[in-house]
Amino acid sequence: HASLSLSGTTKSNVIVNTTTSPLKVYDNRKEAFNLGSDARLICSNKTLTKAVFVIWNIELKHKTCKISFNHEGQSSNSCNDGKSLQNSTDQSFLHIPNFSVNDVGVYKCESTYTGGNENYNIRVGVTAPPVVSAWLEQRGNKMVAVCRAERGIPAANISWSVTGNQSVTQQNNPDGFITVESQLEVPEDTDHANLACIVRHELWEWERTETPKFRGGQVCFDALNDNTV
Incomplete structure (x- = not known):
């Protein structure tokens, strides 16, 4: 057996069996597709x-x-969910329309052609951008800023423009989506104009910034202890 590595966006491990004829190739790799996208999986680069x-x-x-x-x-075709074999430039590929969490799994492909056989084991995952929201809450004499990145895959990363006591929780939903929430105890001397949460995600080229504000109907008591006599 001879092993070789393939470069590219997918992780791949290929084993070529050259000890027997015809040629046999075994390929294990991982791929991920964006939620809602039309996915294309290629089994072999051999022509039809x-x-x-x-x-x-x-x-x-x-x-x-x-x-x-x-x-x-x-x-x-026993899938009956929109998946289909399609052809492009003399090549066959598996078409998965509107990729969802229900399409996540292991796709095993065997391609037999004149002169050999190729076996592909592809672990297919999904990526999804989170929905970001941020707000302020008054808890007693403390002000807390909350920043939430909901239903992303993989998990988002949250940071703050100011330093203070903070806690981060992560909720892993059964359907694979991940919600991350960060709570920051806002220091009393913070200028709210400079308070922001910064969210980063694998799918975004640039970070997203949200400025937390009080939700409708809530009143901000900026410094309750200033009201004491």
Whole structure:
């Protein structure tokens, strides 16, 4: 066996068996697609004219299904969820429309062609940007700033423009989405114009900044102890 690494956006580990004929290739890799995007998984870079058959065995959280195609034009599809084998520039690929958390799983593909056989084991995940919100709360004589990044994959990172006592909680939802919340005890001498939470996420090229404000109907007592006589 000879091993080699592939560069690119996906993590890949390829083992080529050169001790027997025909040639056999085993490829394990990871890929992730944005929530709501149209995903494309390529089983083999061999052209359709060389393919004898292509079989996708798909293992999802709630079901397993199979999609196959052979050189005689026969095909089968037990997924019934929009997934389909499509062709582009003489190449076959698995099309997954409107990618969702239900499409996360292990996609195993076997491609047999003239002269060899390729087996792909692809762990497919999803990425999703969080929804960011920020607000202020008066708790006794303390003011607390709250910043929340909801339902992101992977988890967002939250920081603050000012220093103070802060706590971070992370909620991992059963559907894979992650909500992160940071609470900051705002120092009394803070200029609110300079108070902001900074949120970073893998999908964003730039960080997002939110300025926390009191929600409607809430009153800000900037310094309750100043009212004491």
